[in-house]
Structures are given as structure tokens and as C-alpha cells.
Amino acid sequence: MIRPAEAMIIMGRVAAPFAVSGWVRIQVFTERPDGLLGYRDWWLGRDGQWRQAMIEEAAVHGRVVVAKLKGCDDREAAAALRGCEVAVPRAALPRNAEGEYYWADLEGLRVRNLQHQELGRIAGLIDTGANRVLVVRGERERLIPFVGAVVQSVDLARGEVAVDWEADW
Numbered sequence: 561m562i563r564p565a566e567a568m569i570i571m572g573r574v575a576a577p578f579a580v581s582g583w584v585r586i587q588v589f590t591e592r593p594d595g596l597l598g599y600r601d602w603w604l605g606r607d608g609q610w611r612q613a614m615i616e617e618a619a620v621h622g623r624v625v626v627a628k629l630k631g632c633d634d635r636e637a638a639a640a641l642r643g644c645e646v647a648v649p650r651a652a653l654p655r656n657a658e659g660e661y662y663w664a665d666l667e668g669l670r671v672r673n674l675q676h677q678e679l680g681r682i683a684g685l686i687d688t689g690a691n692r693v694l695v696v697r698g699e700r701e702r703l704i705p706f707v708g709a710v711v712q713s714v715d716l717a718r719g720e721v722a723v724d725w726e727a728d729w
Contacts, residue, residue, distance in 0.1 A: 568603055568610060568647035569664050571596050577638035578626045584638045586625040586646055589663075591687075593620045599652060602629075604644040661714060670720045671696045671704070674712065677727045679704075694721070702729070 572588040588596050596602070597618055603610045618627035632638055656662065663685050671679045671694065680698020685706065687693075692706040704710060704725050712722040 567650050568605065569650050569653060569662065570645045570647045571599075571602075572625070572646040574604070574641045574644045574646060575624065576642055577635045578621075580635045581628070582632040582634050582638050583626050583628050584632065584641055585621070586627060588623075588625050593623055593625055596625050596646065596648075599648045601648075603647045603649070604641060605647060606644050610647070661716075665716060666694070666714070666721070668719070669714075669716075671698075671723055672720060673723055673725050673727060675727070679723070679725065679727060682721065 571590055572586045575585045575587045577583070578585040586596065590596055597620070600615060602613045602615060604613045605611070614630035616628040616630050618625055629641075632641065653662065666682050667684060669682050671682060673679060678698065679702060680696040680700075682694050683697040683701075684695045685692050686695060686703070694702075694704045694706050694711075696702040696704055702725070704723055710724050712724055714721050
């Protein structure tokens with residue numbers, strides 16, 4: 561079954577085969593490596609083409625997840641999956657609490673400062689350990705801390721984030 565990319569939230573990427581019996585190593589994009597383990601089925605995609613993958617076994621292995629997918633029974637089959645994105649349907653994700661956002665919801669939003677100057681759009685986020693940082697691309701790239709003192713509001717309906725950040729910073 562193929563699902564449209566808009567209905568998917570990318571949670572990781574197949575990095576490489578793991579051992580010789582069809583297991584894969586997955587680079588996880590969730591806050592915690594075990595965040596992907598709560599889903600019974602994953603979707604694997606490349607170039608907008610998605611197919612369902614049934615999980616036989618999966619476990620956290622350091623900072624990655626290793627998994628045995630149904631029908632992936634040898635190292636060559638696992639190697640063929642290298643580079644595939646791992647996603648779950650948007651509808652399967654838990655609801656956020658007030659003031660919490662999925663990174664995928666923030667990407668692409670316009671960023672304006674308190675003087676109503678557009679600074680660009682969110683191209684991604686970085687987790688520095690101390691806090692998360694918005695990667696904002698406009699006439700230049702800016703790295704803006706995603707902390708309460710800087711981010712004044714997030715309006716998903718309007719597609720906009722207001723920040724206390726000067727245009728020349």
C-alpha cells in the first residue's frame with residue numbers, strides 16, 4: 561500500500577544493514593531513540609513512494625535502533641533499504657500538550673521578529689543538548705534558540721513564529 565508523503569511524519573532513516581540476517585540499523589530523529597519503538601508498523605519511503613513495513617523485532621542499540629523487518633531476511637535485502645526514510649502516519653502520533661510542537665510542524669513556518677520583519681522560514685531544528693535551535697533561512701541563515709525568552713509565539717494556523725530577535729543579529 562502506498563501512502564502520500566503529506567500524511568507521514570519522518571522518524572528516522574535506514575542507515576545500514578546490521579549483522580547478516582536481514583536486520584537494519586536506523587538513525588532515529590525522535591527525541592529519544594526508543595521513540596520509534598512504540599509503533600507496530602513503519603512506512604519506508606524513498607522519492608515519495610511509501611510502503612508499509614511490519615516489525616518482527618526492534619530494540620535500541622546505543623543511539624540507534626536495530627530492527628528486523630518482515631520479508632527482509634538477509635544482508636543484501638537490508639542493504640537495499642539503506643537511505644530509506646522511516647515514517648509513521650501523522651494520525652498515529654500522540655497529541656501534543658499546550659506549547660509543545662513536533663519538529664515537522666515547525667519546519668517551513670515564517671519567522672518574524674517583534675518589529676514585524678520577516679527573518680525567513682524554519683528549515684530545520686538542531687538539538688544542542690542545552691536547548692533546541694531553529695535554523696532559519698532567509699536572505700541569510702540564522703540560528704535562533706527555541707527558548708521562551710526568544711520565541712514569543714507559535715501560530716500553526718497562520719504558519720508563523722514570532723521571535724524577540726533583531727534582523728541584524
